[in-house]
Structure formats: structure tokens, C-alpha cells
Amino acid sequence: GESVGLHLPTLSVQEGDNSIINCAYSNSASDYFIWYKQESGKGPQFIIDIRSNMDKRQGQRVTVLLNKTVKHLSLQIAATQPGDSAVYFCAETVTGGFKTIFGAGTRLFVKA
Amino acid sequence: NAGVTQTPKFRVLKTGQSMTLLCAQDMNHEYMYWYRQDPGMGLRLIHYSVGEGTTAKGEVPDGYNVSRLKKQNFLLGLESAAPSQTSVYFCASSYSGGAPFGELFFGEGSRLTVL
Numbered sequence: 001g002e003s004v005g006l007h008l009p010t011l012s013v014q015e016g017d018n019s020i021i022n023c024a025y026s027n028s029a030s031d032y033f034i035w036y037k038q039e040s041g042k043g044p045q046f047i048i049d050i051r052s053n054m055d056k057r058q059g060q061r062v063t064v065l066l067n068k069t070v071k072h073l074s075l076q077i078a079a080t081q082p083g084d085s086a087v088y089f090c091a092e093t094v095t096g097g098f099k100t101i102f103g104a105g106t107r108l109f110v111k112a
Numbered sequence: 113n114a115g116v117t118q119t120p121k122f123r124v125l126k127t128g129q130s131m132t133l134l135c136a137q138d139m140n141h142e143y144m145y146w147y148r149q150d151p152g153m154g155l156r157l158i159h160y161s162v163g164e165g166t167t168a169k170g171e172v173p174d175g176y177n178v179s180r181l182k183k184q185n186f187l188l189g190l191e192s193a194a195p196s197q198t199s200v201y202f203c204a205s206s207y208s209g210g211a212p213f214g215e216l217f218f219g220e221g222s223r224l225t226v227l
Contacts, residue, residue, distance in 0.1 A: 008152050034215055043116075043202050043218030044155070089154055093214055098143065098162055099170065100206075100216060102154035 008087065012109040019077040021106045023090030028071065030092035030101075035064060035075045038087045038105070047075070047088075077108075085110045114138050118203050118219035125193045125226045133188040133222050135203030143206045144186040145170075145216065146178060148199040155202060161186055193226045200224075 013019045025033065031052040036044035050057045050064045050073075057064050063076040073090050087107050093100045116137045125131055135144065142163050147155040157170030159178040167178045175197060177189045186205075190197060200223050204216040 032214055036216075041221075043204075043220050044216070045218070046215040049215060091216075095214070098160055098168065099157055100145075100214070101157070101171075102147075104152070104154045 008105050008107045010107045010109065012111060013080050015080060015082060015110055015112050017080055019075075019080045019084070019108060019110075021075045021077075021088050021108065023073040023075075023103045023106075025071050025073060025090065025092040025103070026101065027092060027094070028068075029094050031095050032093050033064070033066060033073055034091045034093075034100070035062075035073075036089045036091060036102075037084075038089065040086075044089060080108075080110050082110045082112055084108060116203055116205055116217050116219040118201075118222045120222060121220065122223050123225070125190075125224065127194060127226060129193050130189070130191050131193065131224075132190075133201055133203070133224075135186045135188070135205075135219060136184055137186075137203075137205040137217070138184065139205060139207075139217065140183070141205035141207050141217070142183070143208065144180065145204045145206075146176070146186065146188045147202045147204065148172065149202060149221075150199050158188065158201075190224075193224075195226045198224060198226045 034049040035047040038044040048059045061078045065074045087105045089105045090103045145160040146158040161180040164183040179187045203219045
């Protein structure tokens with residue numbers, strides 16, 4: 001999920017498979033992380049969040065993993081569906097701070 | 113509940129013209145933000161506000177001004193538009209900064225083209 005300039009990293013998966021989207025964050029002081037989903041023509045929407053005192057958090061069909069040692073986040077989507085096709089962004093912030101910094105995003109294509 | 117509403121949704125400007133984007137939120141959030149999104153890139157923070165009457169610069173503030181005269185509204189102004197400001201602009205709001213209620217609620221975006 002790291003930036004490669006103008007071209008978004010792309011992940012293509014078969015419907016029903018599991019998807020894993022990766023993200024490297026930049027600030028070692030960041031203690032709150034969120035994954036957002038952005039569908040075409042819409043604003044980003046919250047999927048799941050995790051605080052730095054956790055290394056895993058599960059939601060409905062989604063799991064976020066946090067590795068603070070290497071400043072790495074991943075989003076796992078179970079049984080990927082066509083409706084999951086979108087651009088996914090990781091975001092980092094420092095509690096009490098005012099700036100949420102977004103990664104470049106990863107485009108997920110789900111093949112039916 | 114409307115959430116976050118942006119107007120206008122589309123606008124075409126000529127270089128040197130000015131305009132204002134309006135953002136309104138009905139969630140009583142203290143924090144509001146303006147981001148821009150360029151093709152193949154993530155969102156970059158332009159300006160933000162932590163409460164009525166306060167504003168601060170983000171990552172890419174040059175060429176933009178903002179005002180937060182009312183808690184529910186956050187205005188983004190371009191005094192003299194340049195082609196480099198062609199982008200999709202997103203407004204967002206949040207209850208707090210960071211955990212536990214720091215998730216951002218976004219508007220649908222405003223697509224601006226500067227010729």
C-alpha cells in the first residue's frame with residue numbers, strides 16, 4: 001500500500017477470496033490508526049480503527065493488524081465481495097493532535 | 113441526518129478567479145478539515161479547525177484561506193485560482209483528534225477545475 005507516485009498500487013482478487021492490503025505509516029509517535037474505504041465518486045468512509053496499545057482488532061469481515069516495530073498496518077478482508085471494490089487508505093494520527101495523515105491508497109478490484 | 117454537506121459539487125474557474133467552497137456539518141463536531149485529493153494520491157490536509165473561530169495550516173495551505181465563523185460551517189477560499197489547484201476537495205469533521213472518537217466523517221467532495 002505504499003505510494004508509487006501517480007499510480008495507485010492495485011490488488012486484484014477473486015470473489016470469495018481473502019484480501020490483504022498493506023500500509024507503511026510514517027510517524028513513530030502516531031498512536032491511532034484508521035482504515036478508510038473510498039468508492040468511486042464518494043468521500044472516504046470509516047472501516048475500522050486500532051490504537052497503538054493493540055496489535056489486532058476485528059470487525060465484521062475485516063481485521064486490522066498493527067506492527068509498531070516496523071511501522072506497518074494491514075487490513076484483511078474475509079470473503080471479499082464485489083461491493084468491496086474501492087480504494088483503501090490507511091490513516092495515522094496522534095491522540096490530542098489535530099492532523100490525520102493519509103497514505104497514498106490501494107485500489108482493490110474484486111473479480112466475480 | 114445529512115452528515116457533512118459540501119457545495120458546490122462541481123465548479124470550473126478561469127485562472128485568477130476567486131471562489132469559496134462551503135462545508136456544513138450537523139453532528140456538532142468541534143473539528144473540521146479541508147483536504148485535497150489528486151489523481152493516484154492520498155488526501156493532503158490544507159487547513160483545519162479545532163473549534164469555532166479557530167483555524168490552522170495543514171500540509172499544503174498555500175493559495176487557500178479558511179474561516180470558521182460558525183461551529184457547523186467551514187469555508188475554503190481560493191483568492192486567485194491557479195491550474196495547480198485543479199483537484200477534488202473534501203471536507204471532513206470529527207468529534208475529537210485521535211482516539212477514541214477521532215474518525216473523520218467526509219463530505220461527497222467538490223471537483224474544481226481551473227483553466
